[in-house]
Amino acid sequence: MAVDDTLNPKEKLKAFNSLLPIFSFIKPYKLMLALALLALLVTAAVNLSLGQAVKFVIDNGFIAGSEQQLQEAILGLVFLISLLAVGTFSRFYLMSWLGERVSADIRKAVFARIVTLHPSYFEENRSGELMSRLTTDTALLQSIIGSSFSMSLRSLLLLIGGLVMLFVTNLKLSLVVVVAVPFILIPMIVYGRKVRSLAESSQGAIADIGTYAGEIIQNIKVVQSYTHEAREQVAFGHEVEKAFIVAKNRVKQRSILIAIVIFLTFATISAMLWVGGMDVLSGKMTGGELGAFVFYAIMVAMSVATIAEVYGELQRAAGSATRLLDLLKVESDIKQPSQPSTIKVQASSAISFEQVNFSYPSRPDSPALHDINLVIATGKTVALVGPSGAGKTTLFELLQRFYDPQQGQIKFNETDITQLRLTDLRDAMGMVPQQPILFSSDVWHNIRYGNPQATDAEVIDAAKRAHADEFINQLPQGYGSFLGEQGVRLSGGQKQRIALARAILKDPNVLLLDEATSALDAQSESHVQAALNDLMENRTTLIIAHRLSTVIDADLIVVMDKGRIVDTGDHHSLLNSSALYKKLCELQFDKVTGQV
Incomplete structure (x- = not known):
């Protein structure tokens, strides 16, 4: 079950408060935020004005029978729609830019903290979980800041403004809407919780699939050596089917929710049309007023639906924000001295x-x-x-x-x-480990990791001293050859000579082997041992x-x-x-x- 379903109101408020520190990442971009909010206010005002434009077109164009008035009304409507388009573009672009920028800043801040943490932290926390915080959690926050936050503010303004305009336009029909709203909201809340719960389960199932597949791919040689291909295919199929069953239930509940909301919404609109139509026929209201009222009613219904959906997203984002902020608060057990010695x-x-x-x-x-x-x-x-x-x-x-x-x-x-x-x-210090670690890059990058400022000539010289130059030149692109994940394209001995070349390039005071x-093999060992003997001369080893x-x-x-x-x-x-x-x-x- 989703965590947010079990929270009481105080706990939910506390969860939303966890989003507040994220706004510290928005402060450097206050101008962009201000422009986005301005665009949002303009588009909300134009949206609310459209209802009156519809009323004007109907009463002064169609019903009045005046071609000139109809033309003026249509031109006014086109102007408002054009203004709405420009405002929507500005709002969407600015908020999306802000979301992407803040998401990138948070990723950099989290990664900067991760790479400085003590190794024991990684013994207690899975790398997959940390990767999820860097990718999934920050992506969700990007969606919230860049889209959902803007949508929620816009929908809130339209909801308030739409309700005001409903009562201004026709009090009697407004009461019909007020009576109908609870009947629409209750199924949205009930089924919305089920959908969010199943969505969490679906995401967990997808994560399990990724973890399982990643482990098999990483250890593919072991799988094939033991001829477990068919066994792993069946096991992976079971994982996929479990995810499909959860997703099927989620789609079913969401489909039921959509169907109920559509039925109740349009049933309410039909009831309003009947009541309003009777008033139009009796002369108690004009056709333009009825058209404007229906327009505002649809606007209010859409705003409520959007807010309900964004509410669930905000609850999920609160969890992501908490996880990210917890990671940013972690202090390394290895402390830097306040006044370091040389x-x-x-x-x-x-x-x-x-x-x-x-x-x-x-x-x-x-x-x-x-x-x-x-x-x-x-x-x-x-x-x-x-x-x-x-x-x-x-x-x-x-x-x-x-x-x-x-x-x-x-x-x-x-x-x-x-x-x-x-x-x-x-x-x-220069370290050559028993199991050399190579990066998913080319030979240049892996050797130059020992000294990023080294020239190509210095890299080649280090490779020669490590007796690696010969086999490197036999690779398809020589020093520009991509080595694959963890250097999978090299033999164990070749990996070790690349790691040795890296240490040689670093030229440390102390060498750790x-x-x-x-x-x-015996021949390679004799060559590398000779290189090591040269490297160890006049150096603590x-x-x-x-x-x-x-x-x-x-x-x-x-x-x-x-x-x-x-x-x-x-x-x-x-x-x-x-x-x-x-x-x-x-x-x-x-x-x-x-x-x-």
Whole structure:
């Protein structure tokens, strides 16, 4: 059931009040709003004048039998219609422009807030829901501001003005209208609620279809690998049929509503025509007065219908406004320092972890790191090894301040990272993840993401150093080739070399490599390892490695297990001091070379 159906009057008023902050986005465009409202007032006044023009045409043209008077009356009517057309164009254009402009501003504000939120927020909130707020909710607000708001004001003016003109034109027939209005409004309210409820259900069903289809398309290789095409076709068909059943019920209720309203409206008009016709025949009123009265009656009926429809839209918009404003109010858990420090140029230690304890916000009772103490000297290469779940990647995430530890301190170039600007801290680091992330764009964009100001020559040089230039030139459009969603057109090794080229182009002070060669074949690994060795020279480097052959020559190897540092040293010393490191070496090296 739609939420708005269960709200009491106070709750509905509170819901509508949630729309008020949205008008802060309209303030910069007060002139456009004023012009739109002026056009609206003009069109409302012209609409109300048309009734008197109809009366004048009938009484002074047709009934009077004067050709000249008829011509004058028709010319006056054409003038009013022309003025109405110009006013309607102005009102529609200005309000639609305002709706589109405000919608665009809200989208930018929401997106600007989303991209600055802490990663744990996205663990608790689905990306599909956030996308819905950016698209569906803002589109609904655009419709409200650009169309429904204007329509509701126009209809309200016409309703009030039409009722006044009804009583001015004929008191007796006005009483007939007043008596008939409740009989028209009651079914509109009852069936209107059903229609809105079913409309909400229909939108939810359509959203489910989109979510289901998106997941299947994104994982199409898994679906085809398990030969589940027919199974998924049937499952998707069930989702579509459920949406169709809901939509069918919505259409049925809406059709009933339209039929009842049309019947009651025209029955009322017929009754007015009978009563008014009898008065015209008896000479109690003129034909022009009857024509004008019918005109105003239809105007009032249409205004009521429009207001009733817009009322439902406003209730839906209130929910959208609440969701958007809630998102705009979200504060990131990662706070920027009020008086940030600058990164020291010269420092003996590049990175240090001091008594760091950390649990992910989504798993507060499962500590990811315990009592981490680690000092990494400037320019050194440090490898983090250990079984999966040991906390190696977590160290990278804390170092980049995606999260803050619950206890302890992390320093970068001897300065607490919480005292540094996030942009300064992250600009000083280059990350090559285990699962490289590529954007749905061309090669230029994906590599240049490391340095948007880089020239084409610099991009190509970075690609060559990452041993990616050769396969890039074999793509259909070379560096201009579109890589598909998440780089789907590349192999795993090619993706990783693009990500490496991106990090090379960034030229960071600290290089973070998370299994950077894990997806490469032996030949590609040797090339990329050579490129990495060149890149790591005179640069502080942290490497997460399960393939220990890549880190034997590291200056320091840190052995981790269950969120703790269990030993540190170089390869040879750890073979003697760390049973876990020796076991990891035996599992890998014995199978390949027969020796440790």
